[in-house]
Amino acid sequence: MVEVHPKKSPAINGESSLDDLIAEFSQDPAFAKAFKDANADIAERYYSDEGLTVRTLRLKAGLTQGQLAKAIESAQAHVSRIEAGSQDVYTDTVDKLAAALKATAADVLDAIRNTRQLAARKSPQ
Template identity: 40%
Template structure:
C-alpha cells in the first residue's frame, strides 16, 4: 500500500496576514522602531533612488510605513497606497496634509503627482 501526501501551498491571503502580523509586531516593539525607520530610509535612498522624489520615497525617507503615514494624513492605508500608485486624484485637503507631513511646496507636490500619474498610465498601457 502506498500513501501519498500532498503539501498544499499556503494561500496568498494567509501569507500576507502572517507578514502583516510580523511587521506590526516589529513596528510596535520599542526596541525595533528606530531600526525599522532606518531601514525604510535606506530603501528610499538606495533601492528606490532611480525613482527620484515620489510620495513613496519621501514617506520612506521620513521612516514611515503606509499605516503611520495614513494616520498623520487622517486617511486610510488603502488610500495612501492609491496615492502612491498614482491612480487617484486626492482632494485638496489631502494635498494640504501631504505638503505639511512631507514638508514640500505645492509646486513640488504637483510635480510628484504628475510624475506618478504618468508612470501609472504607462504601466496600465494607456
C-alpha cells in the same frame, strides 16, 4: 542590527496590525532610528530611478502606508492608490501629506505628478 525583544502582548499574538507592532517597537529609540534608516535606504536603493514620488517621500520619512494614512486621517488603501497614481488628490489632502511627510506642498504636488506619469508609462496602452 537592532535586536528587539518584545514582551508578550496582543500585538505579538496576531491581534494587531503590522503598523501596531511597528508603533510598539518604535517606542525603543534604537528601533525607531533603524526603521527610519531602513526605509530611507529602500527608497534610495530600489526607487531612486523613479525620482520624486509619494512613495519615495513616504519611505524617506520612515513611514509605512498605514502610518501615513493615520497621519492624514485616511485609509491605507487611499495612500496606496495615491502612490499608484490612480487617485485624484484634493488640496487639503496635499496639505496633510506635506505636513506628515515634512515636505512642501509643491514637492508633494511634483511627486503626485511624477507618480501619475510613471503609472501611465507602466500601464498597457
